[in-house]
Amino acid sequence: xxxxxxxxxxxxxxxxxxxxxxxxxxxxxxxxxxxxxxxxxxxxxxxxxxxxxxxxxxxxxxxxxxxxxxxxxxxxxxxxxxxxxxxxxxxxxxxxxxxxxxxxxxxxxxxxxxxxxxxxxxxxxxxxxxxxxxxxxxxxxxxxxxxxxxxxxxxxxxxxxxxxxxxxxxxxxxxxxxxxxxxxxxxxxxxxxxxxxxxxxxxxxxxxxxxxxxxxxxxxxxxxxxxxxxxxxxxxxxxxxxxxxxxxxxxxxxxxxxxxxxxxxxxxxxxxxxxxxxxxxxxxxxxxxxxxxxxxxxxxxxxxxxxxxxxxxxxxxxxxxxxxxxxxxxxxxxxxxxxxxxxxxxxxxxxxxxxxxxxxxxxxxxxxxxxxxxxxxxxxxxxxxxxxxxxxxxxxxxxxxxxxxxxxxxxxxxxxxx
Numbered sequence: 512x513x514x515x516x517x518x519x520x521x522x523x524x525x526x527x528x529x530x531x532x533x534x535x536x537x538x539x540x541x542x543x544x545x546x547x548x549x550x551x552x553x554x555x556x557x558x559x560x561x562x563x564x565x566x567x568x569x570x571x572x573x574x575x576x577x578x579x580x581x582x583x584x585x586x587x588x589x590x591x592x593x594x595x596x597x598x599x600x601x602x603x604x605x606x607x608x609x610x611x612x613x614x615x616x617x618x619x620x621x622x623x624x625x626x627x628x629x630x631x632x633x634x635x636x637x638x639x640x641x642x643x644x645x646x647x648x649x650x651x652x653x654x655x656x657x658x659x660x661x662x663x664x665x666x667x668x669x670x671x672x673x674x675x676x677x678x679x680x681x682x683x684x685x686x687x688x689x690x691x692x693x694x695x696x697x698x699x700x701x702x703x704x705x706x707x708x709x710x711x712x713x714x715x716x717x718x719x720x721x722x723x724x725x726x727x728x729x730x731x732x733x734x735x736x737x738x739x740x741x742x743x744x745x746x747x748x749x750x751x752x753x754x755x756x757x758x759x760x761x762x763x764x765x766x767x768x769x770x771x772x773x774x775x776x777x778x779x780x781x782x783x784x785x786x787x788x789x790x791x792x793x794x795x796x797x798x799x800x801x802x803x804x805x806x807x808x809x810x811x812x813x814x815x816x817x818x819x820x821x822x823x824x825x826x827x828x829x830x831x832x833x834x835x836x837x838x839x840x841x842x843x844x845x846x847x848x849x850x851x852x853x854x855x856x857x858x859x860x861x862x863x864x865x866x867x868x869x870x871x872x873x874x875x876x877x878x879x880x881x882x883x884x885x886x887x888x889x890x891x892x893x894x895x896x897x898x899x900x901x902x903x904x905x906x907x908x909x910x911x912x913x914x915x916x917x918x919x920x921x922x923x924x925x926x927x928x929x
Contacts, residue, residue: 540675548664549608558629560590560603560639566926569903574714574894575615578636579901581908581925585609586668588622589925590636596899596910597922603637608667614721614728619744621721621728623649625665630745642745651732716892716903717802717851722762722769727785729769731759736771738786750786761802768835770810772801777812779835792836796828802851809876810838813849813861825849827861829876841876851892853900858916860900862890868902870916882916 566589570582579591579599587610590603609625618634619642628648632640660666715722722729728739728747734757739747758774769788771778776795780788796814803812810830816823826845830838848864859873868890870883889905898914899922907926913919 538675540673542671542673544669544671546660546666547668547670548660549667550663551665554606554608554624554665554667555641555644557606558624558631558641559605560637561606562604563601564589564604566601566907569891569908569926571612571719572716572892572894572901572903572908573613573615573620574896574901575633579908580613580615580620580633581903582610582613584611588613588620590639591908591925593910596912599908599910599923599925601925603639605631605639606667608665612719612721612730614715614719614723616723616728616741617744619741621723621741621747623721623730626650628739628747630747632745643747645747645749648737648749649730649732651734714894714896716894717763717804717853718761718892720760720762722764724764724767724769724782725785727782729762729764729788731755731762731771733757733759735759736762736769736780736788738788740786753788760800763802763804765805768805770803770805772803772812774801777801777803777810777830777838779810779832779838781835792832792834792838794830794838794840796824800850804852804854805832806854808833809841811852811854811859811873813846813852815846815848815850815864827852827879829879831876842879844879850890851903853893853895855895855897858895858913860893860895862893862902865889868893868900868911870913870919883913883919885911885919 568584570584573580577592577594579593581589581591583589587607588605589601592600592602607622607624607629610622613620613622618632620631620633622629626647626649628645630643632642720731726740726742728741730737735755736753738750740750741747759771761772763770767782769780771780776793778790779792781791782788800815801812803810810832812828812830814824814826816825825848826843827849828843829841831841832838846863847866850862850864852861854873857872857874859871859879861869863869867888868885869881871879872882873879888909890902892903894901898912900911900913902909907924909924910922911919912922
């Protein structure tokens with residue numbers, strides 16, 4: 512009997528020890544994003560009109576005549592034949608790893624390829640040709656989370672890999688990390704201006720960081736304004752950079768002025784001397800993300816929070832810019848999470864994040880009224896002109912006919928489903 516009792520105690524002790532071991536061990540899921548590298552020569556040889564790709568992560572866009580040039584974030588540019596907005600055709604893809612921004616003048620397209628400035632001849636958008644590549648034109652570009660890449664090669668893609676590991680529930684994850692990759696916990700990846708061209712007016716979105724005025728290309732990074740001469744369209748020449756502090760986000764030209772949005776306010780620069788823009792005025796706001804557009808009388812600034820945008824402000828501010836040196840706040844309008852915006856006459860379009868596209872009557876700056884909301888799409892930027900609204904959303908590019916604001920019609924969508 513004593514032996515049986517002793518054995519029972521030993522069994523209980525072992526069981527409690529095993530239970531304690533199991534209880535103190537947990538699991539955690541990580542997502543790796545492993546870079547895919549190619550040599551610089553391989554990448555540059557492939558900057559041309561390749562076979563079309565499906566749109567997956569749409570970003571900045573530029574409209575030129577019957578063509579739409581749509582950025583695929585960090586991968587390149589989709590060439591879309593939009594002769595019939597009801598049936599656009601995704602006709603080619605220009606591979607440019609690291610591409611985020613673009614601008615067009617005449618038959619020349621300028622784009623970033625991570626730190627490089629690429630100049631393309633788009634006389635035939637189906638057979639674009641590289642005219643020049645300026646290395647290290649944008650040295651402040653960097654990857655998320657401080658990732659440092661192989662300087663001798665170019666990242667052309669990221670391969671997603673998930674893994675689950677056993678960790679100590681009381682601390683310490685038992686995970687030693689990976690070399691040469693992003694690591695993200697719990698499978699959550701952190702991560703409109705006008706120029707003239709042979710096909711008609713070219714238009715960019717309000718989230719743009721590239722802009723062209725006359726024979727100059729202006730670009731903004733998070734800390735500076737750069738000026739390039741494009742008198743020789745095929746061979747842009749860097750002229751100077753202007754230190755702007757930090758948190759610079761977007762650039763919007765209107766006539767002989769540049770309106771620049773930042774984390775902390777709006778800057779207005781004059782182009783009386785286009786090779787050396789001079790600051791005319793500023794308007795400060797709470798720290799948050801800030802694209803801006805303008806017309807002859809007013810500037811329209813959207814402020815949003817979330818992700819890299821600190822703060823909790825989500826609204827639009829309308830500014831009287833009669834006195835450029837001292838803009839005056841006319842009125843503030845609350846919004847959900849506004850991003851890009853565009854204005855056609857008295858009609859104002861705002862991409863309000865997960866609340867979709869909002870269309871306003873802006874005939875009175877102090878009394879802007881919502882007339883239409885298109886829900887069920889998460890919107891990023893918009894270009895509105897000639898009763899056609901092109902909307903970049905999380906899942907693709909939408910086109911709407913707004914000739915009748917009481918009956919805004921979806922014409923087409925290019926996205927995951929195509």
